[in-house]
Amino acid sequence: MAKKIIVVGSSNTDMVLKSSNLPLPGETVIGHRFTMNSGGKGANQAVAAARLNGKVIFIARVGNDVFGKQAITEFKEHGIDTQFITVDSNTASGVALIMVDERGENSISVALGANANLDVGALKATKGIFEASNYVLTQLETPIPTVSYLAELSQEFNFRLILNPAPAQHLPDALLRSVYMLTPNTIEAELLSGVKVHDEASAYNAAKILRQKGVNIVIITMGEKGAYVLSNEMAVLIPGIPTKVVDTTAAGDTFNGALVVALNEGSSLKEAVLFAHKAAAHAVGILGAQVSAPLRSDIEAYTKN
Numbered sequence: 001m002a003k004k005i006i007v008v009g010s011s012n013t014d015m016v017l018k019s020s021n022l023p024l025p026g027e028t029v030i031g032h033r034f035t036m037n038s039g040g041k042g043a044n045q046a047v048a049a050a051r052l053n054g055k056v057i058f059i060a061r062v063g064n065d066v067f068g069k070q071a072i073t074e075f076k077e078h079g080i081d082t083q084f085i086t087v088d089s090n091t092a093s094g095v096a097l098i099m100v101d102e103r104g105e106n107s108i109s110v111a112l113g114a115n116a117n118l119d120v121g122a123l124k125a126t127k128g129i130f131e132a133s134n135y136v137l138t139q140l141e142t143p144i145p146t147v148s149y150l151a152e153l154s155q156e157f158n159f160r161l162i163l164n165p166a167p168a169q170h171l172p173d174a175l176l177r178s179v180y181m182l183t184p185n186t187i188e189a190e191l192l193s194g195v196k197v198h199d200e201a202s203a204y205n206a207a208k209i210l211r212q213k214g215v216n217i218v219i220i221t222m223g224e225k226g227a228y229v230l231s232n233e234m235a236v237l238i239p240g241i242p243t244k245v246v247d248t249t250a251a252g253d254t255f256n257g258a259l260v261v262a263l264n265e266g267s268s269l270k271e272a273v274l275f276a277h278k279a280a281a282h283a284v285g286i287l288g289a290q291v292s293a294p295l296r297s298d299i300e301a302y303t304k305n
């Protein structure tokens with residue numbers, strides 16, 4: 001039986017406004033649809049993995065407010081183990097303001113709130129659970145020292161740490177050395193490698209630099225172009241699945257959540273990326289973050305088409 005997947009990361013409430021164009025600095029545009037959805041890169045990845053039948057433990061921090069309570073209720077409905085989600089009585093839950101244009105492109109600003117207080121101490125309190133996991137997935141909406149501590153734990157407990165380095169930030173070399181798999185998008189890959197990623201050749205160059213920093217496997221997600229994978233065994237661009245795009249928000253999160261489920265079930269790297277592509281293709285067809293994450297049946301239906 002597949003082991004539990006641990007996701008460590010953020011939980012936000014997303015205020016989403018759809019409009020024809022994203023406003024330029026100083027510009028006001030008239031939007032045409034507002035929704036409030038559950039989001040946060042960590043939570044999106046945890047929910048995506050759980051909806052695809054992963055047994056997920058989510059470690060996070062929310063505020064003692066209506067958003068935090070709602071998030072925990074929803075995680076439980078998805079079958080996620082929430083016992084290590086702590087409630088911060090002094091800080092509000094994370095909130096993201098998201099604008100989505102007609103082509104599905106977005107612009108996001110996050111008030112981290114309680115996510116910024118998911119510190120090393122919080123993780124130390126959960127240390128025992130890492131022994132029983134093969135894969136731990138995290139991102140960068142929680143403090144870097146917390147992510148670095150997770151990297152240390154991966155050495156101590158011998159689990160594979162998958163880091164989705166979003167939103168883009170510089171990272172200590174010591175952290176990258178302990179990362180098993182890094183899954184940047186093109187912007188994040190450029191920041192971390194210094195190479196502008198726009199095609200297969202530049203993706204290879206960026207991924208090679210990241211591997212030289214000690215990362216075992218690099219997967220650069222390149223939107224509709226697909227995902228560039230560099231490991232000991234392969235250097236290949238695995239094309240994505242052409243689909244109608246409504247909203248790209250959380251497409252990367254869904255990709256990561258699906259990827260870890262497939263790897264945890266024993267799929268090969270290539271199979272896992274193909275599975276994750278299907279999940280992401282489903283997600284971009286629906287407005288919102290967690291609401292767009294597919295069930296296993298959605299992926300199977302996708303496979304038949």
Ligand code: RIB
Pocket residue numbers: 010012013014038039040041044095096108110141249250251253289
């Ligand atoms: O990746 C999408 C997510 O980024 C949104 O759900 C938002 O909360 C921000 O964390």
